[in-house]
Amino acid sequence: MPKTTFNATAHLQKGVQVKAQSRNFEITVDEPKSLGGTDTGMNPVELVLCALGACQSIVAGAFAGKFGITFSDFRVELEGDLDTDGFLGKSDVRKGYSEIRYNIHIKTDEPKEKVEEFIEFIENTCPVGDTIANTVTTKLNKIIIE
Amino acid sequence: MPKTTFNATAHLQKGVQVKAQSRNFEITVDEPKSLGGTDTGMNPVELVLCALGACQSIVAGAFAGKFGITFSDFRVELEGDLDTDGFLGKSDVRKGYSEIRYNIHIKTDEPKEKVEEFIEFIENTCPVGDTIANTVTTKLNKIIIE
Numbered sequence: 289m290p291k292t293t294f295n296a297t298a299h300l301q302k303g304v305q306v307k308a309q310s311r312n313f314e315i316t317v318d319e320p321k322s323l324g325g326t327d328t329g330m331n332p333v334e335l336v337l338c339a340l341g342a343c344q345s346i347v348a349g350a351f352a353g354k355f356g357i358t359f360s361d362f363r364v365e366l367e368g369d370l371d372t373d374g375f376l377g378k379s380d381v382r383k384g385y386s387e388i389r390y391n392i393h394i395k396t397d398e399p400k401e402k403v404e405e406f407i408e409f410i411e412n413t414c415p416v417g418d419t420i421a422n423t424v425t426t427k428l429n430k431i432i433i434e
Numbered sequence: 435m436p437k438t439t440f441n442a443t444a445h446l447q448k449g450v451q452v453k454a455q456s457r458n459f460e461i462t463v464d465e466p467k468s469l470g471g472t473d474t475g476m477n478p479v480e481l482v483l484c485a486l487g488a489c490q491s492i493v494a495g496a497f498a499g500k501f502g503i504t505f506s507d508f509r510v511e512l513e514g515d516l517d518t519d520g521f522l523g524k525s526d527v528r529k530g531y532s533e534i535r536y537n538i539h540i541k542t543d544e545p546k547e548k549v550e551e552f553i554e555f556i557e558n559t560c561p562v563g564d565t566i567a568n569t570v571t572t573k574l575n576k577i578i579i580e
Contacts, residue, residue, distance in 0.1 A: 290519040294480050298487025300508040304495040308484035310476045315461055317488035324496055330459045332489035332562045334440050335481060338454035340572070341444025342463035343478035347521075349450040350470055361580065362446040373436040375493075375561050384564030387571040395580040407577055415521050416478045418530030421572045425533040426486070426563060431553055434507065434541040 305329070323372070333385065336420070337366040340388065343416035348394075348406075351413070357406050361395035388420065451475070469518070479531065482566070483512040486534065489562035494540075494552075497559070503552050507541035534566065 296310040298317070304325045306317040317332055319325025330338065341364035348362045368388040373379035392407055411417060442456040444463070450471045452463040463478055465471025476484065487510035494508045514534040519525035538553055557563060 290525075291515065291517050294477075294483060294514050294516060296476075296480055296483035296487055296512045298484060298491045298510045298512070300491040300495050304492040306488040306491045308488045310480035310484055311466075313476045313480075315476070315484060317484070317492070319492060320457075325492075330442075330456045330461070331440075332485045332492060333565070334442055334456035334459075335485040335488065336562055336565060337440060337442035338444060338456055338461060338463070339478045339481040339485060341442055342452040342454045342481065345444045345446040345452045346450040346463070346465060346471075346478060349446050349452075364444045366442045366444070368440050369437065370440060370561060371437050374564075375559060377559070379436075382564055382568070383559060384561045384566075384568065385570045387573070389573055389575045391575050391578060393578045393580060400579065403577060403579055407574065411574065413521060413523070413529060415516060415530045416482055417572060418520075418528055419479070419482060419566060420530075420570050422528070422530065423569055424531045424566050426567045427533070427535055428553065428557065429535045429537050431549060432537060432539045433546065433549055434539060 302326075333368065333370055336385070337368055337388065340414070340416045340420060341366045341390065343414045344390070344392070344410050347410045347413050351409065355406055355409060357396070357398050357402060359394050359396035359398070361393070363393040364390050365393070366390045385420075448472075479514065479516055482531070483514055483534065486560070486562045486566060487512045487536065489560045490536070490538070490556050493556045493559050497555065501552055501555065503542070503544050503548060505540050505542035505544070507539070509539040510536050511539070512536045531566075
């Protein structure tokens with residue numbers, strides 16, 4: 289399936305709680321109380337970090353065999369800087385992340401050089417990494433007033 | 435809290451299943467069988483669409499009062515084009531999304547022009563939208579071999 293179209297829907301509930309669905313899966317997205325929510329789920333920018341770390345982990349799991357590397361554990365810790373003054377209209381800073389950093393933990397007996405090559409391969413292959421690091425055309429198709 | 439650092443971790447399980455956490459919340463990320471997974475959760479690129487739609491919905495919920503608009507329902511349908519040949523190393527196309535489109539459904543009696551202004555405000559304010567549409571510095575901090 290080369291050119292694929294992925295789908296999702298997001299439906300606002302009470303306050304700023306959202307039910308987001310893709311195929312038969314649903315997640316609850318919310319904000320912590322400090323950002324005006326009821327704290328019933330991660331917020332969208334935390335979800336972006338999860339998507340990136342999950343994507344890197346999936347590339348690791350999917351390509352380990354082809355790469356000829358074995359490991360018994362793989363874990364990514366991520367952090368992203370975001371100035372909420374942008375979102376709140378208090379400043380002209382960008383609204384989204386300015387920088388996202390990650391540490392990769394891997395339990396393996398492979399030589400350091402091979403591990404580094406593998407991590408570099410993961411970074412260059414990860415679809416979510418490319419989506420975040422580079423520009424993507426995002427556009428409103430239509431507004432449906434009901 | 436202007437300059438904020440958000441955090442998450444992703445931990446590879448069996449195959450390509452991942453448990454991703456942020457604060458006290460956890461989600462399961464996986465791939466459908468057609469992409470080599472066991473289909474126990476959304477995949478990372480679906481999660482990105484959910485994050486974008488949830489973020490737009492949260493901006494709608496959070497700023498409706500300030501904007502002086504009332505609505506009884508708000509829903510976003512999203513779709514994104516991604517050529518999986520990039521990820522699979524079969525082609526030089528980019529690995530991530532090339533384009534993401536969305537339809538916004540809003541149940542309201544407000545005039546069309548006001549609704550359009552509100553949607554434009556949402557698009558310009560959404561942190562995840564900015565993160566995806568524009569470039570973000572993403573970088574490996576360190577590799578920890580255990």
